[in-house]
Amino acid sequence: MAGIGAALLAALVAYSVFMRWVVGAPPHWAEELPQLVLVWTALLAGVACTYKRSHLSAGLMPLLVSSPAVRRGITRATDLLLLVMLLLLAKAGWDLAWLTMSQTTTALQLPAGLVYLSVPVCCAGMALAQCDHLLARQPLPQEGDA
Template sequence: MAAVGAAALAALVIYTVFMRWVVGQTPSWAEELPRLVLIWTALLGSVTCTHRCSHLNAGLLPLIVRSTDVRRTIGRATDIVLLVMLLVLAKAGWDLTLLTMSMTTTALKMPVGFLYLSVPVGCVGMALMQLQHVLSPGDSQ
């Protein structure tokens, strides 16, 4: 889904640039729709990154802590903290979604809450992946 979103974003931007510079008419949705696609794509893609543990990290822990048992414990604690933080963020995102559902965007005339809905959806997806990491018997990270 994230790859489809990235392709759609690229197509939207190319179309907008073409319309603006070649035709001389910018579509009314040129600002809102690519932003909406970008936000949803980023948050849905982050679920896959969380599942694969491919998110950016400094990789300094193995240089500082030599013991694999201590690294495993720190990784497990990190997974638990991330799980809690993602659930808190999902709740806040859901509250914001409900609060803004009655507002509409300027160009697309769609509920603003649909944009903010990406936060709880993405965070719940990432939280499920973190829960899988916490419950897995092997190495955490």
């Protein structure tokens, strides 16, 4: 899904640049539509990254914590904290989306809340991924691991 969004964004920007600099008549949505696609694409990609645990990380925990059992405990605590924060962000995004739904965007005349709606939708998706991580059966530490 994120790849489709990135391809769509590239096509929209290329078309806008062509229309502005070659034809001399930029489309009326030249800034607004790519911005909407960018926000939704980035947040949808965040859902996929959360599910796959592929977010950028420094990778310092294995260097600082040698016990696999302690590392798993820290990971579970981090997953729980992330879940709480994502739910709080989803609630705030929901409130903001509904607050701005009655306003319209300048060029496309779409509800302005559509941009902000990406926050609760994608945070809910990330929260579901965090629930999946928390409920996943963790292997027990081996005798030599502790």
